[in-house]
């Protein structure tokens with residue numbers, strides 16, 4: 168099948184697990200009514216985006232929020248890109264982790280944010296994820312009934328090598344749960360999504376939390392879908408919204424045939440390899 172419908176939930180952060188379960192159920196119901204095959208959630212949809220909160224809300228893979236997501240995917244028979252949540256491993260290390268579940272509720276992908284968000288912009292945003300988080304070290308692609316897809320988290324979008332490696336593994340759609348801010352959002356959000364999409368001739372689906380001006384970190388919102396030609400197919404404002412976007416996977420092949428940049432790489436001069 169070449170056409171697929173993606174439902175993106177730009178939603179507030181819910182820390183109460185019962186409330187979260189109810190909201191996700193409603194979102195999944197609406198997504199299914201709209202004939203979407205995928206539902207996507209934002210970065211840290213179940214935990215304030217704040218270094219002091221990550222250890223408080225961290226759970227192991229298979230924990231309560233993970234279980235709710237798996238149940239939602241299975242009950243509504245929908246693929247779920249379950250944003251990210253703080254994940255704690257057996258050594259008490261904490262990661263910013265994205266999971267994807269298939270329509271039977273099985274986990275089919277897991278990506279631990281590979282590039283930690285440590286920035287300090289003069290008169291703007293400061294953040295130091297590395298104060299509490301550990302970086303992942305795997306490039307993540309996975310198979311679906313539609314095509315190979317990829318997964319990255321927010322700041323990862325600034326690293327063209329990662330996106331090129333996913334494209335070389337034949338990813339045609341890349342999910343990016345993300346939460347840019349009021350400094351870097353207006354400057355770089357759309358530019359980065361468009362540039363990674365056009366350079367690698369992939370669809371990129373960026374899903375952000377709804378803006379909450381009372382939180383310590385204010386989300387830019389603007390959840391987005393970009394296509395393999397670098398077009399913006401969908402772009403939200405900052406508020407809560409469930410947005411459906413239809414994508415035609417044929418566009419990936421068309422872009423790659425007509426402007427064959429992946430084939431034109433000069434591997435005799437430079438190489439990019441995954442360790």
Ligand SMILES: O=C(O)CCC(=O)C(=O)O
Pocket residue numbers: 210284320321322323325345346347348351352355
């Ligand atoms: O790269 C940026 O400007 C924002 C990144 C970010 O907010 C994040 O990684 O959570």
